[in-house]
Amino acid sequence: DADSKSSAMSTVFFGTIVHTKSFNEFESFEKGFLVVDDCGKIIGIGHDYQEWVSSNPVRAKDLREVWLTDCQFIMPGFVDCHIHAPQFAQVGLGLDMPLLDWLNTYTFPLEAKFSDQQYAQQVYQSVVHATLRCGTTLASYFATNHLESTLILAREAVRQGQRALVGKVCSNCNSPDFYVETAEESASATLAFVEEMRKLGSSLVLPTITPRFALSCSKELLKELGGIAKRFDLHVQSHISENLAEIEMVKGIFKSSYAKAYDEAGLLTNKTVMAHGVHLEDDEVALFRTRGCSVAHCPASNTMLSSGLCDIQRLVNNGVTVGLGTDVSGGNSVSIQDALLRTLDVSKHLDFFKKQNIRGTGKAKAQDPNYVPLKYKQAMYLATLGGAKALSLDHLTGNFALGKEFDALLVDVSVVENPVRRLNVDELVEKFIYTGNDRNILEVFVAGKPVKNDCQLK
Numbered sequence: 001d002a003d004s005k006s007s008a009m010s011t012v013f014f015g016t017i018v019h020t021k022s023f024n025e026f027e028s029f030e031k032g033f034l035v036v037d038d039c040g041k042i043i044g045i046g047h048d049y050q051e052w053v054s055s056n057p058v059r060a061k062d063l064r065e066v067w068l069t070d071c072q073f074i075m076p077g078f079v080d081c082h083i084h085a086p087q088f089a090q091v092g093l094g095l096d097m098p099l100l101d102w103l104n105t106y107t108f109p110l111e112a113k114f115s116d117q118q119y120a121q122q123v124y125q126s127v128v129h130a131t132l133r134c135g136t137t138l139a140s141y142f143a144t145n146h147l148e149s150t151l152i153l154a155r156e157a158v159r160q161g162q163r164a165l166v167g168k169v170c171s172n173c174n175s176p177d178f179y180v181e182t183a184e185e186s187a188s189a190t191l192a193f194v195e196e197m198r199k200l201g202s203s204l205v206l207p208t209i210t211p212r213f214a215l216s217c218s219k220e221l222l223k224e225l226g227g228i229a230k231r232f233d234l235h236v237q238s239h240i241s242e243n244l245a246e247i248e249m250v251k252g253i254f255k256s257s258y259a260k261a262y263d264e265a266g267l268l269t270n271k272t273v274m275a276h277g278v279h280l281e282d283d284e285v286a287l288f289r290t291r292g293c294s295v296a297h298c299p300a301s302n303t304m305l306s307s308g309l310c311d312i313q314r315l316v317n318n319g320v321t322v323g324l325g326t327d328v329s330g331g332n333s334v335s336i337q338d339a340l341l342r343t344l345d346v347s348k349h350l351d352f353f354k355k356q357n358i359r360g361t362g363k364a365k366a367q368d369p370n371y372v373p374l375k376y377k378q379a380m381y382l383a384t385l386g387g388a389k390a391l392s393l394d395h396l397t398g399n400f401a402l403g404k405e406f407d408a409l410l411v412d413v414s415v416v417e418n419p420v421r422r423l424n425v426d427e428l429v430e431k432f433i434y435t436g437n438d439r440n441i442l443e444v445f446v447a448g449k450p451v452k453n454d455c456q457l458k
């Protein structure tokens, strides 16, 4: 294991601790405790510290104590299930077009520049730094077609101590001639990347198979990638059903639904996360559930690129795991906290839409008098444990279950807000979600190691 583990001693935090256990289960400990061992694993959590000490007398020796204030709490780190690291170079720019024009006009030319490793180093260093600042303890990154630059991104995540999945992007068709590979190049560079990652030997950063989307990959390449994923038991990530024009083209080429195009290549597995899924049809949702693959909900990008309103409750209610993605730079913010708030917004907008329709203003199909907008605690689940589940890493992270790694945020609501009265546990979280930003995140821990202030740019 090449990761630099903190040489730190074991630590016990005293104060307010919150996490989620499922979509509808939020758990909090006011005046609670949480013990992290010297390997960064959670070995104690609860209300009664004395009881824990008496049943763990050896472990309780030499603990460093950290006392939180009344305005502070500890919560699980944010999980970004879908982010394009190279596109951080244009974040907030070029958001005036729908998907396919946006790709051709801004994004392919930008990504082509990552043949330059120095440029890649600069951008990748900044994006890992920026996401860590915003509390992203686990990110699933798309890099570019370039093997060397993709390795730079993986090494940068390891260096700064961020947990990550990193994918070399694959595209061999319907792409500009300055940014395209042959199927053979794509598959062999993917294999080389997987091999280099094995040599790197990081437990934090893993390779993930990354066909850009069905439009930019031939059937043969998709099959090849599905085979590699299976052979090495790897994670898979891509895009699905984001934009109506895109969906029509995919159906035309593959003569099947968008989900079937991936499924026939063996790319829908229980380690697969697909971004967007705005327009998935019922049979595709059912296929997702059968295969155990997940959706990365990207509300900012779905709005910015005019893709649509994704009804994630429909996915959740049909047994599909959902996490959140920033989708930088289709999304304009690197912050999952921002994605969380956008998720609540989109859900409210869907609610207006579905209920307005009952008064006869829209398509009958969209009507739903029973729709209940998402609650902030459910959105917090999506931003943490839901994301960890979507990335099939919930055995390691996503909440504070005993034995998991301590991937966490120390939040302080008093930094920008000045409550006139003491807030209760729920209110602390609510305040942070609705009014907070990265300034409220005082520290970020990955595997027990503080990484927010450690990650100064070189």
Ligand code: GUN
Pocket: 084, 099, 103, 107, 212, 213, 239, 242, 301, 327, 330
């Ligand atoms: N579909 C294929 N590539 C992309 C991308 O870079 N961003 C988004 N949002 N959708 C895509």
Ligand code: FE
Pocket: 082, 084, 239, 275, 327, 330
């Ligand atoms: Fe994307």
